Amino acid sequence: MADILPFKRPEKKKPKKGLCQHGHHKWVICKEKQFDVKQGKLVTVLRCERCGKEKVEAR
Numbered sequence: 001m002a003d004i005l006p007f008k009r010p011e012k013k014k015p016k017k018g019l020c021q022h023g024h025h026k027w028v029i030c031k032e033k034q035f036d037v038k039q040g041k042l043v044t045v046l047r048c049e050r051c052g053k054e055k056v057e058a059r
Contacts, residue, residue: 020051027055 019025025048033045046055 020048020053025053025055026050030054 027046028049030045030047034042041058044057046057047053048055
């Protein structure tokens, strides 16, 4: 019989940040938190899908 070779598990890939490094984020509206206590206003929280960076806009 042939010898069975153990294969290594592939490592998890890092999140791709190529475009985010140059300021081209993929913003998605995060609906968990819509009211900012400090400003006392309704705000839109945007989160980048790729890197997780957050941006707050008051509208």
